[in-house]
Amino acid sequence: MGKLKASIIAIAVVASVGVGISGCSSGSANASSDSSGCQPSRGKVTLDYWGWQDHGKAAVEEFNKTHKNIQVKYNALASGNVAYQNYFDALKAGNQPDVAMIEYDHLANFRAQNDLTNIAGCAPVKNLKKAVVPWTYSQVTLGGNDLYATPLDTAPLALYYRTDIFKQYGLTVPKTWADYMADAQKLKSENPAIAMTTFAPQDGPGVLTGLIWQAGAEPYSYQGSKFVIDMHSAPIQKVADYWQQMIDKGLVNTSIEPLTPAQYKGWSDGTIATAIGAVWEQDIMKTNAASASGKWAVAELPQWTAGDSAGGNWGGSTTAVLKGTKHPYEAAVFADWLATNPDASKAIYQNSGTGSSIQYSNSGALDTPQPYYNNQKTLQVFQKMSEGTNHNFAWSPDQTNLNGYISDALTGAFNGSSTVLKSLEAAQAKAVADLKSQSIPVVSK
Template identity: 40%
Template sequence: MSTRDRTSTLARRCIAGAAVLALAAATGCGGGSGKDDAAADSSCKESSGKVTLQYWSWVPGMQEAVDVWNRRNPDIQVKLKTTPAGNAGTYQNLSNALKAGKAPDLGQIEYDSLASFRLKDGLRDISSCPGVEAAGEKFVDWTWSQVEFGANGEDGVWAVPQDTGPMALFYRKDIYDQLGLKAPTTWDEYADQARKLKQAGKYITHFSQTDPNWFTGLLWQNKATMFEREGDAWKVTVDRPQSRQVADYWQKMIDDKLVATDLQGFSPALYKAWNSGEVVTWISAAWGYSTIRDNAKSTDGKWAVAPMPQWQAGSKQAGNWGGSTTAVLGKSKHPAEAAKFALWLNTDPEALEILNREGGLYPAAKAGLDLPALKKPVDFYGGQKIFDVFAQASANVDTNFTWGPTMTDTYRYLSDGTAGVISGKSTLADVLKQTNSQSVESLRKQSLDVED
């Protein structure tokens, strides 16, 4: 998740109205994983004198927000380093910097990767930092639960929410109208439309081997949580009936050549296919509105947004793809100042406006939900108020979906396995089984309790 367009686009993975992720408690993880451990490390007292903070982020326009902060806070200056999107380089670079003792004070980390960084002592519990304890009420309720660990946050607060990614269906309304099609309400309808579009020389969508987070969003919609927490033990549930239903559906779409399998997400080839009308839908998060807008400019006014197709007619379930936080890294010498900046960045009206305008972010802060831009029709989408659709989606994301403490490994297993599916050497059902067993071993290598 390459070119500036790719980095920009992936930055916007952190957008969208309020989706829901239930981040599982990670008690029982390795050293430094409890609130008492962090408290022993530091009481989060404010530093004396002037402070300079290092911050890594991939959000376009972040420098403009940092400049506002620096003008207002001459004694706490922030130096921004623009990085590749999370799994495209930032996470590996952060891990290397942590090992070398050269990590920044703050970093952008997606919700699903918080537990992984906490497991390697990469994060700082900021619950005792000034202003943090009272900050929860400033955020949409579910988002604050994503940065807490333990029941009712008993194991601390490990980041500040930034944004999320409830999913919906982007589709070429002009082409749908020409073919007499309407936005599908079920997955069966979507498959039927794929066959009609194929007859018209088009693909309904692409299936990428490099977007395991996207596939996870599809699982999420079907309430196919990948991990469960039972006491102090983890249970890996990647291969479960709900997941296999999703896998079998997309396997048939692949086998019947109804989806493009030679196009990777966020690639020039995919953008060309959107511009030409070769690919006519994309199931994506709210941040996807700017991805299409910025990379398929010749299709201005031709797209629309509808809720995700459902597994059962009449249902309203939505998946979630993306969402980031601003985290204070474990070895920061200025945690109080870093936490102060993280809170400001994600609650200040001017900062929220900049990050929405320049970076495409849909804030997690309650104040951000009232941004004027999110209430207006969007010209590129034919004047549709598309964020109304995402607001509805965010209210229908399963709050019980659980992230595992080694999600970066699980995503890698999914991605590697999908490459074999695309080449015809395996199936998505095989990938689920393999990823399940590999994820079990990944947890055990971290000395975590795993239930068979």
């Protein structure tokens, strides 16, 4: 699923193709191959599908059993850089698959290069909007009326916390971010050897972006034919200032990078009290911190305003129909099935994740107790966070590079030469220059 390090580590994939104004225009028919007149192909059709999800093979096998005239061949790729480089190489050579797994934050990159097929006119997806979690639909339309993919999985953020540490030091599960900082300060005064959480430059494109999303910020948007980037908004300043305080007060461990053995050790030995992580992190924690089974629980994200239930997202993927497919109708059938069919969701998630399908969410699959988390029904928490995620959040057509700029710039916030806010502003300046070099009209606020 879209849970991999590609979401937090800059992907060194630079497909430097010249992009015209239409490549950025929201809802522009010129931004992709058109699917007008999308009709079923004659006879039996075989689709090529590339991706990296753990259970992709099982989902394809289930689809093939129930669709005799549409068969899918699954090509499992390594995730992140390898997958995207394979896609770009195949597109350049003209031997790309019909459908491909692409993360939400990278979909705009493919659209900007005219590498997607607009399937909005295909009958199989006519009910998609009503069948999926609302915010995921806006992700695959990219703010317009075209449809370039179907949502696959979601990656809502929540707060993982050590119940034993909270009990020992009299901490309360935080309802607000003010509560969270107060807990961190109390923990530091009681036992400075335990960090409230970890926060490093590599968390920028993942956790920090998700928290900016939760705060209601919309740093990337489209105005007609122009792309707008704004890292100066009040919500972003609020989030940046908060984490700058956490750094300055020594309330977070800034030396541990995300999803590394050092972090897993902290999760295991009790030197890290909480983790702000996505739903897919459950399985990573179970595998890499097995000795801490029964000590972790999951709570909703702390809120800026008490009583709210705003969510943020880190990762998640789509099933995109690439340009050049000879079978857009059948590709739409498969993509819609992956997004909406409960059997597809069951094959993909196996009661360990939240999907885009509303029917699956209401099927009882999210009620499964999780033994590692002391039989808590953790997926219900993540699903509530997903339902509270801002629908309007969009991504840059240069997000692949921008993620790298954010990670690089944030280094200064941790060595004292800059701040979190100034780091985001520096990343914006680099992104603007990069977009202009590709002839993409951009407005910098």
